[in-house]
Amino acid sequence: MHGSGLSISAHLPALQIAIPLLSGVLCVVIRKARAAWLLATTVAWAAFAGAIVLLNRVLEHGTISYEQGGWTPPWGIELRIDLFNALVLIIVTGICAVVITASHTSLPGEVPEKRHNLFYAAFLLCMTGLAGMTVTGDAFNIFVFLEISSLSSYALVSQGASRKALTSAFQYLVMGTIGGTLLLLGIGMLYMVTGTLNIVDMADQLAMVGPNRTVLVALACVTIGTSIKLAVFPLHLWLPNAYTYAPAIVSAFLAATATKVAFYVLGRFIFSVFGVELAFDQLHLNHVLMPLAIVAMFAGSIVAIYQTNLKRMLAYSSVAQIGYMLLGLSLANVPGLTGGIVHLFNHALMKSGLFLVLACVLFRVGSTHINDMRGLGRRMPWTMAAFVIGGLSMIGVPLTVGFVSKWYLVSGAMESGLWPVAILILLSSLLAVIYIWRVVEVAYFQKAPEGAPEVKEAPLGILIPTWALAIAIIVFGIFTSMSAGVAGSAARMLLGAGS
Amino acid sequence: MFDIGLLNYWIIMILMMTGLYTVIAKGNLIKKIIGLSVFQVSVIMFFVSMGKVKGGTAPIVGEGYEVFSNPVPHVLMLTAIVVAVATLAFALALVTRIKEAYDTIEEDEIRQLEADEEE
Numbered sequence: 001m002h003g004s005g006l007s008i009s010a011h012l013p014a015l016q017i018a019i020p021l022l023s024g025v026l027c028v029v030i031r032k033a034r035a036a037w038l039l040a041t042t043v044a045w046a047a048f049a050g051a052i053v054l055l056n057r058v059l060e061h062g063t064i065s066y067e068q069g070g071w072t073p074p075w076g077i078e079l080r081i082d083l084f085n086a087l088v089l090i091i092v093t094g095i096c097a098v099v100i101t102a103s104h105t106s107l108p109g110e111v112p113e114k115r116h117n118l119f120y121a122a123f124l125l126c127m128t129g130l131a132g133m134t135v136t137g138d139a140f141n142i143f144v145f146l147e148i149s150s151l152s153s154y155a156l157v158s159q160g161a162s163r164k165a166l167t168s169a170f171q172y173l174v175m176g177t178i179g180g181t182l183l184l185l186g187i188g189m190l191y192m193v194t195g196t197l198n199i200v201d202m203a204d205q206l207a208m209v210g211p212n213r214t215v216l217v218a219l220a221c222v223t224i225g226t227s228i229k230l231a232v233f234p235l236h237l238w239l240p241n242a243y244t245y246a247p248a249i250v251s252a253f254l255a256a257t258a259t260k261v262a263f264y265v266l267g268r269f270i271f272s273v274f275g276v277e278l279a280f281d282q283l284h285l286n287h288v289l290m291p292l293a294i295v296a297m298f299a300g301s302i303v304a305i306y307q308t309n310l311k312r313m314l315a316y317s318s319v320a321q322i323g324y325m326l327l328g329l330s331l332a333n334v335p336g337l338t339g340g341i342v343h344l345f346n347h348a349l350m351k352s353g354l355f356l357v358l359a360c361v362l363f364r365v366g367s368t369h370i371n372d373m374r375g376l377g378r379r380m381p382w383t384m385a386a387f388v389i390g391g392l393s394m395i396g397v398p399l400t401v402g403f404v405s406k407w408y409l410v411s412g413a414m415e416s417g418l419w420p421v422a423i424l425i426l427l428s429s430l431l432a433v434i435y436i437w438r439v440v441e442v443a444y445f446q447k448a449p450e451g452a453p454e455v456k457e458a459p460l461g462i463l464i465p466t467w468a469l470a471i472a473i474i475v476f477g478i479f480t481s482m483s484a485g486v487a488g489s490a491a492r493m494l495l496g497a498g499s
Numbered sequence: 500m501f502d503i504g505l506l507n508y509w510i511i512m513i514l515m516m517t518g519l520y521t522v523i524a525k526g527n528l529i530k531k532i533i534g535l536s537v538f539q540v541s542v543i544m545f546f547v548s549m550g551k552v553k554g555g556t557a558p559i560v561g562e563g564y565e566v567f568s569n570p571v572p573h574v575l576m577l578t579a580i581v582v583a584v585a586t587l588a589f590a591l592a593l594v595t596r597i598k599e600a601y602d603t604i605e606e607d608e609i610r611q612l613e614a615d616e617e618e
Binding site: 140143144147151154155158163164166167169170173174177178180181184185188191192197 | 586596
């Protein structure tokens with residue numbers, strides 16, 4: 001490997017897509033569940049290692065530009081990795097690796113063993129699509145990988161044990177396809193106006209064209225298309241059902257990756273293609289996005305408070321957190337955008353950790369209803385401790401990653417002079433206290449009902465990945481140079497280059 | 500006011516809105532899928548219409564031809580058609596399983612059944 005290191009590692013961006021894709025196909029052929037799981041886990045961790053290498057490379061040498069097939073851009077497809085997508089790639093591959101490790105124990109309870117190889121095939125295809133969307137520098141390529149990841153995620157959601165998983169997957173399919181097709185329409189209009197599909201070239205051409213009606217409609221189509229995939233309020237209707245009825249592992253994976261990559265795509269189009277001046281100053285996109293973000297922050301948290309199924313509660317909480325990310329994007333100043341990007345990273349860790357906690361609970365207790373969580377703090381101490389850490393992070397307590405995101409978002413709001421927005425951010429964090437405290441109170445301060453079956457602590461197979469994420473929540477809350485530092489540099493680059 | 504050259508785009512918009520309306524308004528799951536397909540087809544037609552160059556011939560190099568239509572949108576739409584077909588196939592498979600599970604493919608009946616079994 002070291003002798004030919006140059007030739008293999010030079011192709012690392014393409015390998016991040018090719019190896020999961022081929023492994024996914026292999027998993028269809030491998031019939032034994034355990035072998036398929038081993039292959040999927042190895043590939044996922046290898047992809048994570050590759051993502052770390054790529055991030056280091058970008059930090060040292062600047063943006064990586066890789067010509068797919070040796071064809072020079074803008075005629076050929078370019079894989080372009082800068083700080084923004086290097087960070088997103090780490091999240092996608094990292095969460096995928098952690099969740100697949102946990103799936104060995106968690107999956108048999110929900111999906112029959114004979115379908116596991118197909119499940120892992122769909123999982124790897126989803127990761128291929130998400131990684132591809134992240135690394136590519138070509139607009140149409142984004143659409144292709146979006147559809148790859150979407151179709152496989154519909155398949156993953158439909159694997160849930162309840163029959164409602166099927167209708168949830170169907171609803172997700174209909175809304176997701178409308179979103180993808182609108183994005184395609186927007187890309188088509190951009191191609192019509194600029195004559196190119198390469199993102200860098202498109203930005204140059206678009207700056208010369210300026211705002212005309214086609215550009216405005218293209219911006220609208222792209223924004224709405226990605227907003228459906230991003231589950232921006234009020235286009236979030238597919239998310240609660242999809243996250244609730246999917247297998248626990250799938251919820252943990254999708255909650256942490258699918259919406260985050262959609263946010264990346266939105267940010268990439270707004271800042272790298274249209275540019276801040278065109279999108280915000282001339283076409284006033286922030287006047288549309290900021291109110292929606294604030295409504296999402298409150299509506300999501302308030303509806304989450306009333307949920308009795310904890311997976312559904314976390315799903316609505318996700319809608320609120322996506323509001324925070326979108327708020328950071330719409331502020332369009334360095335601390336605000338840093339807050340949006342770092343919240344992408346942090347929320348992925350938090351939500352995935354919390355959904356893995358629910359996977360532990362589901363494994364032992366068999367349900368995620370809040371009444372079945374009574375007294376669980378004593379019977380499953382490690383699991384609920386991980387929930388408390390995740391919950392504190394959702395609220396934004398210092399020393400956890402949640403605090404870092406809120407800090408940057410509030411700074412961004414203050415820098416724009418929008419102190420009412422800063423107050424709204426803090427108020428909605430208080431709402432998170434309510435729904436997290438409900439669970440903590442039931443788990444720690446109520447006794448298990450009489451005649452409840454004895455439950456032991458969750459098996460190490462799920463517990464260790466859960467705690468890996470819980471520890472990451474604290475570590476990245478204290479040592480923020482990797483997450484917030486990179487996000488800050490990415491924000492500066494996006495805002496500086498976008499004008 | 501009505502430019503005959505824009506006839507394509509009028510048809511595309513009518514198809515797009517018809518497809519979107521069908522997805523939203525019809526309760527039968529198969530009809531929703533058909534509406535989705537019509538919506539996707541309209542976008543495909545948009546790309547192809549956009550690729551035509553005035554006086555351009557098919558994009559094949561030949562004696563005496565100088566102006567060619569743009570082949571790139573056609574190539575892009577090959578991919579988009581594959582995506583549309585895959586989505587259609589998957590949606591139909593889902594509807595088959597929904598029919599097995601619920602014994603109906605009408606959205607309001609399914610919603611009623613789900614509400615009845617809600618804990």
